[in-house]
Amino acid sequence: MEKYIILNNGVKIPRLGFGTDYLTGEECKQSVISAIETGYRLIDTAYVYKNEKEINKAVHDCISRGIVKREDLFITTKTSFHLSGEKETRRCFEESLNNLGLDYIDLYLIHQPYWDRLDWREHTISTYRVLEDLYSEGKVKAIGVCNFYYVAFLNSIARIAPQINQIECHPQRQYKKFIEDAKKYNIQPMAWGTLNQGCLFESDIIKNIAKKYDKTEAQVAIRWNLQYGCGIALVRSEKKERIEENFNVWDFELSQGDKKEIDRLDGTGRGRWEDECGMSTLPIGNAPQGKFWKKMHSFVTVPEVKVLTCKLFGFVPFLKKVRINNRITKIYLFGILVLKIDKKL
Numbered sequence: 001m002e003k004y005i006i007l008n009n010g011v012k013i014p015r016l017g018f019g020t021d022y023l024t025g026e027e028c029k030q031s032v033i034s035a036i037e038t039g040y041r042l043i044d045t046a047y048v049y050k051n052e053k054e055i056n057k058a059v060h061d062c063i064s065r066g067i068v069k070r071e072d073l074f075i076t077t078k079t080s081f082h083l084s085g086e087k088e089t090r091r092c093f094e095e096s097l098n099n100l101g102l103d104y105i106d107l108y109l110i111h112q113p114y115w116d117r118l119d120w121r122e123h124t125i126s127t128y129r130v131l132e133d134l135y136s137e138g139k140v141k142a143i144g145v146c147n148f149y150y151v152a153f154l155n156s157i158a159r160i161a162p163q164i165n166q167i168e169c170h171p172q173r174q175y176k177k178f179i180e181d182a183k184k185y186n187i188q189p190m191a192w193g194t195l196n197q198g199c200l201f202e203s204d205i206i207k208n209i210a211k212k213y214d215k216t217e218a219q220v221a222i223r224w225n226l227q228y229g230c231g232i233a234l235v236r237s238e239k240k241e242r243i244e245e246n247f248n249v250w251d252f253e254l255s256q257g258d259k260k261e262i263d264r265l266d267g268t269g270r271g272r273w274e275d276e277c278g279m280s281t282l283p284i285g286n287a288p289q290g291k292f293w294k295k296m297h298s299f300v301t302v303p304e305v306k307v308l309t310c311k312l313f314g315f316v317p318f319l320k321k322v323r324i325n326n327r328i329t330k331i332y333l334f335g336i337l338v339l340k341i342d343k344k345l
């Protein structure tokens, strides 16, 4: 298996990346150094991980010792959750660039498409425009999004096509539909939570396959993602021996039979994305329909489908009778009317 993939703009990206969520301080620096020494070339961070300065130290330590050159590394970072639009996104990007001590970022992603806001589409568009500008200015080599399940929407707004959609993906949450959708628009999916944060290790299916190849469960899960999941996977560990173990996945191949077995795990266990969004009933392979999504769907229209829609969110009339001294009756009428108009973008 090739260790790199070529993105839709010709940029070469490593298939296996080192994740740094939850890693901070000296522990983060040492883990990133171990990762680079082991052979990882993709390092994934984010503004909100608050560890870009440690990654800066680790990266420059490795460069100064001649282990890698800047151009060998592929550094990914992401916008902040709550910052959007021209001014805030620019500021956030410049801060990340400064924290990382770099003059360009290899991949810059919108961390999530502001789905906690009613006007998430406007925030996504204005932020994505900044990513496009940064790309045109040569400050980032590739752009994209994370956790973005409306790829058709993304495709409809993009003036410069995104290269990556980073989503949760592992044997227990395979999100095949989202991977297919991304590929349909020539966007490369990238997996986070490759080990489902350690939860996969309870599975007998993974354990048996691992035994068969004399590999560990983690190696099977990573290999599954590279062969049958997203094709690019991120994995995190703070332990040197696990960092090395997780990178040792190039010398075996999972069969179609193994794939079928692992397919049986899809939908077992809960994904972190669902936990964080309060979704407990996400049907696999379909558009998300958990509690969180139902709420979102009531506000969301996919522009590909609707040109102009008017939505009446609520008209709540009620009567109230008030008797004063048993003689006067007053009637009040209250109403709330919310009208939302969506236009095709």
Ligand SMILES: NC(=O)c1ccc[n+]([C@@H]2O[C@H](COP(=O)([O-])OP(=O)(O)OC[C@H]3O[C@@H](n4cnc5c(N)ncnc54)[C@H](OP(=O)(O)O)[C@@H]3O)[C@@H](O)[C@H]2O)c1
Pocket (backbone or CB within 6 Å): 018, 019, 020, 021, 022, 044, 045, 111, 146, 147, 166, 167, 191, 192, 193, 194, 195, 196, 197, 198, 216, 218, 219, 234, 235, 236, 237, 238, 239, 242, 243, 245, 246
């Ligand atoms: N875009 C997004 O919204 C988003 C969201 C989440 C994550 N991410 C990115 O994706 C990366 C990976 O995802 P993740 O950090 O959520 O989780 P993950 O890589 O699925 O799992 C990490 C957990 O697995 C354990 N582990 C690692 N290797 C192991 C091994 N060989 N055997 C047993 N346990 C092992 C680690 O513990 P030890 O450290 O103790 O080894 C850690 O607790 C993140 O670090 C981040 O960069 C992106």
